[in-house]
Amino acid sequence: MADQTELLAKLKALSDDYAAQLPDKLAQIETHWEQLSKLDWDEQGFQLLHRMVHSLTGSGKTFGFPALSDAARNLEAFLKQIAESEAVPNEEQSKQIHSMISVLHQVAIKRDGAPVGVVAVAQEPHSELRSRRIFVVEDDEGFAASLKTHLGYFGYDVSVFHQLEEFRQAIAHSSEAVILMDVSFPEDSWGGVHVMQEVQAQREVPLPVIFLTSNDAFQSRLEAVRAGGIAYFNKSLNVSSLIDKLDDLTSIQPAAPYRVLIVDDSPALTEYYAAVLEQAGMTTFVVNDPLVVMSPLLEFSPDLILIDMYMPGCNGMELAKVIRQLDAFVSIPIVFLSAEKDLDKQLSAMDLGGDDFLTKPIQPQHLVSSVNSRIRRSLMLRSFMVRDSLTGLLNHTAIKDQLSREVARAKRQKSHSCFAMVDIDFFKKVNDTYGHPVGDRVIKSLSRLLKQRLRDNDSVGRYGGEEFAVILADTDGVAALKFLNVIREDFSRLLHQAEGTDFSVTFSCGVADVTDFADASELGEAADKALYQAKHAGRNQVALANKG
Amino acid sequence: MTDKLNRILYVEDEPDIQMVAKLALEMVGGFTLEVCSSGAEALEKIAVFQPQLILLDVMMPGMDGPTTLGKLRELPSFATTPVIFMTAKVQPSEVAEYKRIGALDVIPKPFDPMTLASQVTLVWERSDG
Numbered sequence: 009m010a011d012q013t014e015l016l017a018k019l020k021a022l023s024d025d026y027a028a029q030l031p032d033k034l035a036q037i038e039t040h041w042e043q044l045s046k047l048d049w050d051e052q053g054f055q056l057l058h059r060m061v062h063s064l065t066g067s068g069k070t071f072g073f074p075a076l077s078d079a080a081r082n083l084e085a086f087l088k089q090i091a092e093s094e095a096v097p098n099e100e101q102s103k104q105i106h107s108m109i110s111v112l113h114q115v116a117i118k119r120d121g122a123p124v125g126v127v128a129v130a131q132e133p134h135s136e137l138r139s140r141r142i143f144v145v146e147d148d149e150g151f152a153a154s155l156k157t158h159l160g161y162f163g164y165d166v167s168v169f170h171q172l173e174e175f176r177q178a179i180a181h182s183s184e185a186v187i188l189m190d191v192s193f194p195e196d197s198w199g200g201v202h203v204m205q206e207v208q209a210q211r212e213v214p215l216p217v218i219f220l221t222s223n224d225a226f227q228s229r230l231e232a233v234r235a236g237g238i239a240y241f242n243k244s245l246n247v248s249s250l251i252d253k254l255d256d257l258t259s260i261q262p263a264a265p266y267r268v269l270i271v272d273d274s275p276a277l278t279e280y281y282a283a284v285l286e287q288a289g290m291t292t293f294v295v296n297d298p299l300v301v302m303s304p305l306l307e308f309s310p311d312l313i314l315i316d317m318y319m320p321g322c323n324g325m326e327l328a329k330v331i332r333q334l335d336a337f338v339s340i341p342i343v344f345l346s347a348e349k350d351l352d353k354q355l356s357a358m359d360l361g362g363d364d365f366l367t368k369p370i371q372p373q374h375l376v377s378s379v380n381s382r383i384r385r386s387l388m389l390r391s392f393m394v395r396d397s398l399t400g401l402l403n404h405t406a407i408k409d410q411l412s413r414e415v416a417r418a419k420r421q422k423s424h425s426c427f428a429m430v431d432i433d434f435f436k437k438v439n440d441t442y443g444h445p446v447g448d449r450v451i452k453s454l455s456r457l458l459k460q461r462l463r464d465n466d467s468v469g470r471y472g473g474e475e476f477a478v479i480l481a482d483t484d485g486v487a488a489l490k491f492l493n494v495i496r497e498d499f500s501r502l503l504h505q506a507e508g509t510d511f512s513v514t515f516s517c518g519v520a521d522v523t524d525f526a527d528a529s530e531l532g533e534a535a536d537k538a539l540y541q542a543k544h545a546g547r548n549q550v551a552l553a554n555k556g
Numbered sequence: 557m558t559d560k561l562n563r564i565l566y567v568e569d570e571p572d573i574q575m576v577a578k579l580a581l582e583m584v585g586g587f588t589l590e591v592c593s594s595g596a597e598a599l600e601k602i603a604v605f606q607p608q609l610i611l612l613d614v615m616m617p618g619m620d621g622p623t624t625l626g627k628l629r630e631l632p633s634f635a636t637t638p639v640i641f642m643t644a645k646v647q648p649s650e651v652a653e654y655k656r657i658g659a660l661d662v663i664p665k666p667f668d669p670m671t672l673a674s675q676v677t678l679v680w681e682r683s684d685g
Contacts, residue, residue: 015583019669022576029572062615066644067573069666077666081644 026071028230030116031240037061038109045105049096058087064112075115083108107397117238141185142166142254145175145200146220147193151243155188158247161502163460164254172196172203179207184215186254188241191221191228204235218253247505248449251456264464266290266383269310271298271327272345273319281314281345281375288376298322305331307416310340311383317346325356336409339389341382345370396470398448399455407469407477408528414467414479415528426488427531428478428519429539430458433547435474438513442506447474450504450513457502461495485521485552492517492550500548516542520553530556561680563588565607567598567624568642569616576669577611585673595624602634609680610634611663614643614654622657629658638683640676642667 037060044053061084068076086108090097097105142164146152149170156166167185169175172193179185193199200219208214214236221228222243232240239253268285272278275296282292293308295301298319305313313331317324324344331337343364366378394406402410411427418425432438432454439447451474458468458478465481480488496515503510518538525531534553542551564587568574574591581587590605592598596619598610610628614621621641628634638660643650646664654662661679663672 015579018579018583019576022572022579026572059615059617062644063570066615066665067570070573070576070669071666074666077644084644 023071024230024233026067027073027119027233028226030073030076031229033060033064034109034113034116037064037112041105041109045097045102047096049094051091051094054087054091058084058091061087072119073116075118076112079108079111079115083112103397107395110397119238140164141182142188143169143175143179143182143185144188145169145172145203146188146190147171148190155247155250158503159251159254161498162251162254162456172199176203176207179215187215187217188250189217189219189237191219191232198231201231201235204237208236218250248453252452266312266380267308267310268292268312268314268379268383269295269301269305269308270314271295271301271319271324272314272316273297274316277316281370284372284375285379288380290379298324298327301327301331305334305337306413307420309413311387312341312343312379314343314345314379317344339386341386343378343382399452399470401455401459401476402467402469404469404471407467407471407479408532410467410469411477411479411532412528414481415522415531418481418522423482424484425522426480426483426485426519427522427535428480428488428492428517428550429471429532429535430454430476430478430492430515430517431539431543432474433514433516433543435513438511442511446504446506453502453504454499454515457495457499461491485519485524488519488521489550489552492519496548496550514548516547517550518542518553519550524553524555526556559608561587561608561677563590563605563607564609564611564676565590565592565598565602565605566611567592567595567616567621568611568613569593570613573613573665577667577672580667580669580672581676584670585676587673587676595619595621595627598624599627599631602628602631607637609676610637610639611676612639612641612659614641622654625658638680640679 037057040053040057040060044050044057047053061080064080065077065084068074068078068080083105086101086104090101140163142159144152144155144159144166146155146168147170152168152170156168159166167178169178172195179187187204189200189204191198191200196202204217208217217232217235217237218239218241219228219232219235219237220241220243221232229240241250241253266289268290270278270281270285270292272281272294273296278294278296282294285292293304293310295304298315299321315324315327319327322330324346328342328344331340331342341363343366345366345368347368363382364378366375394402396403401407414425417423432450435447435450438450451470454476455468455470458476462468462478462480467479469477471477478492480491483491496517500512500514503512516539518535518541520531520534520538522531525534534556538551538553542549545551564581566574566577566581566589568577568591571593574593578589578591581589590601590607592601594616598612602610612621612624616624619627621643625639628637628639639658641654641659641662642665643654643662644665646662651662660683663675663679667675
């Protein structure tokens with residue numbers, strides 16, 4: 009048996025190599041897919057794509073990237089389905105492939121044993137900016153200043169260091185920060201890498217570092233990975249792609265607990281199920297009378313429903329059928345609970361809309377794992393259905409569903425809540441002047457700004473083209489107006505880059521308070537009307553809707 | 557009783573996987589390994605190397621794993637040399653199909669470099685019956 013330390017060192021070196029090559033591999037997949045999606049059905053080209061993805065599936069985990077293997081396996085399965093139909097992917101499928109490829113990018117930074125530093129995000133209502141510390145270490149003063157300005161607009165707290173020694177001292181007293189580190193310095197052409205190796209060696213959890221460089225050679229990438237670099241950024245690239253990366257890094261928040269609605273006529277049993285699931289970290293809502301399930305269903309908005317098969321008044325299968333008739337719950341996982349051992353009956357229950365069948369008495373562990381895995385899968389599928397592929401925001405349907413839920417909640421709790429429509433001014437001119445890719449970047453930058461400024465209970469969606477919808481929970485019209493105006497001003501100060509020139513863009517916004525209107529559709533119309541007023545009054549402003 | 561496993565012919569087209577498997581099998585497992593990057597290369601080298609066991613990647617450009625297995629079986633000296641497939645597809649139906657065409661077992665990818673050698677040894681020892 010060979011020396012363990014030597015073996016581990018060699019494995020680490022191979023894994024570093026692999027990590028350094030990953031960005032290129034992902035870029036190749038992306039480019040290949042882009043070319044492929046423009047052509048007629050090309051079986052060989054498609055097979056090549058399949059093979060490229062397959063290679064990630066089969067290798068990621070071996071080199072310490074288990075999440076990459078998982079994501080690639082999902083994409084592979086999807087590609088296989090398409091290949092079997094031997095037809096050019098339709099628009100929907102193309103979108104999905106595109107978003108699955110971007111998932112690959114996201115998980116490619118999740119490496120085992122080198123945890124990505126998670127920067128804490130303070131949870132204050134409408135805090136001016138969520139403080140996120142960035143250390144920029146860069147000897148080019150102009151470049152550093154421009155980074156500081158841009159990152160500042162997106163809510164990052166940036167400290168700039170022009171010399172390595174300054175940085176060394178500052179980092180010794182700082183517990184967490186994301187570091188943007190230039191690779192080469194006048195005194196040492198690998199100075200940035202060397203100083204990071206030194207700093208990381210003294211830390212239990214490595215700091216997240218993004219290396220900045222004007223040199224894209226493989227060797228530099230490799231050195232960067234060895235110094236704990238989680239990303240590598242070419243200075244000639246657009247700043248907005250750097251911000252994308254930073255957002256990925258700093259927005260890693262614990263997922264919200266899974267929500268389970270339990271419908272069973274026996275209070276003793278429901279209490280037991282609820283206790284088991286809550287112990288596993290889930291949130292539950294119990295209904296003992298199936299006939300009153302509708303309003304908790306809409307308001308609690310569960311991720312999964314557990315239904316007892318035999319209840320007085322309405323049996324489980326009937327209830328499942330009724331729930332499935334609601335558009336919003338067509339795809340929600342439904343699991344039946346019953347003492348029924350007859351397979352035929354179980355199967356017919358599935359036919360009527362159930363996804364699974366748990367036989368009583370149910371082992372607690374079995375209940376938890378069955379519920380867990382069903383929810384995980386369903387949420388993943390749903391994220392492809394409800395997210396806009398360019399911005400990752402909720403899509404039109406999803407934000408409208410969210411609005412109905414929020415209006416129902418606010419009306420019941422007699423609380424305020426605001427709905428705002430945001431529309432970029434003269435967006436067509438941006439597209440016509442600079443081209444669609446630049447237009448897309450503008451859309452992404454606004455979506456990023458909105459996402460960053462909102463609290464967890466708020467929602468933002470892309471309503472269409474250059475139009476966004478925002479829901480501000482527990483916020484009255486006056487506060488919403490003030491809050492949206494701050495965002496509007498910050499957005500108007502952002503400089504967008506295209507063809508070597510900088511330009512700025514503004515938006516107009518209409519906002520309406522739920523207490524002034526009867527229902528979601530009136531609220532939506534009012535916000536739309538206010539948006540029209542804001543446009544009409546000269547754009548770059550926020551208008552509050554008058555009471556309906 | 558078969559001899560102790562030592563000589564393994566390993567066929568894999570991807571260089572990075574080749575390297576990590578080489579470490580895993582040589583350093584951890586102490587096996588003697590001959591690495592081939594394609595089915596064609598394996599057919600060329602097998603007579604000289606005389607492996608006791610063949611590890612075959614399933615998805616390779618050109619000649620894939622199952623095709624390579626078919627060609628190997630046509631060589632009289634290697635008609636019964638045990639073959640293990642390595643693949644990222646591990647659906648039961650596929651495993652059954654690989655076994656039907658003569659594979660001893662299937663090792664799923666991505667593999668863990670620290671345990672690959674013991675996985676291989678386990679399959680080898682079980683095959684003695």
